[in-house]
Amino acid sequence: MTPAPLPEPSDQALVAAYRHGDQRAASELVRRHGPAVARFLYSSGALAADIEDLVQETLFRAFRGLDRWRGEASFRSWLFTIAGNLTRDAFRRRKGREVISLEDRDLPDRADPDAELAAGELEERLRAELGRLPRLQREVFLLRAQEGTSYEEIAAALGTTPGAARVHYHHAVKRLKELVG
């Protein structure tokens, strides 16, 4: 009989281990949350070529300011708020210029090229429209729709109430639904 696998350590436990100098804890946190941060940044309109750097910057700022994470929101949600700040700064630098492009990986290469192309175009429009949403609406929508985060946790991460988070989500949905045929 094989022994039951040990439960994965919580984020709090990993953060505590990192604070005591355990570098492997940081690697585990990056492995656990890095891809989700990349998804969030990409969906928020960040350029694909910038994602790796932005994820790195998000993690750098997070570990540098670890004392500010009080554990009220999940570590991932906290990372998203930092990534959201970076995205906002990137938008400011670009001054609203649209730089989202249809990249090679979005081109159809499967059995139904028309459907693939339509899906790719919808995603591009979605990314562009997400970039135009007010920040709170965008972040609430992505946390809720893309990550399945509860309103309570979204509220804790973004410094609002669950009721307000729900309202932001529905405003975002109302606007984005127009893109879906």
Next chain:
Amino acid sequence: MSGCARLSDRMPEVVHGRSRWTPDEAAHLAGCADCRRELALVQATVAMGRKAPRLTDPANLAATVERRLAGARMRRRDGTRRIAGLAAAAALLIMVWGRWPERPAPAAESAGSPAQSLVPLPELELLDPAELDSLLQRMEVPSAGSSTLDAPGLGDLEDTELEQVLDTWEG
């Protein structure tokens, strides 16, 4: 809560595979074009996230972040050491100056002569005028009548004192 609102609240859970539609919800969905559009939107958003560029090497990324953190910590330490070095240099200067109260005042005509070497103190340039004044007031100028800020030459110092001065300047 209306059927549409209830479905909207449940959509992320269902799309992420954490839950399934109940028969009632499935029936509502079949008859509500607005809810179907919202479901399509949530599905498209999840699909969009899956197309995000993959991180090449999370372990390497963590190591890079740790290197940057170490660099930031070192820069902070360097800043602290620089300030401490400046304070130590000022203190040492006062101490050294205090050891030559009987030093004769330089002749007025010899001021600026090459033989009279002034000790260059780049740290002093970093002091505020008020700090500089305070420092100068604490120094006992050898001759009250002298208007020249003549520092003792490095050659006047003992070897250990010279090393201390040089160490302090080098931070």
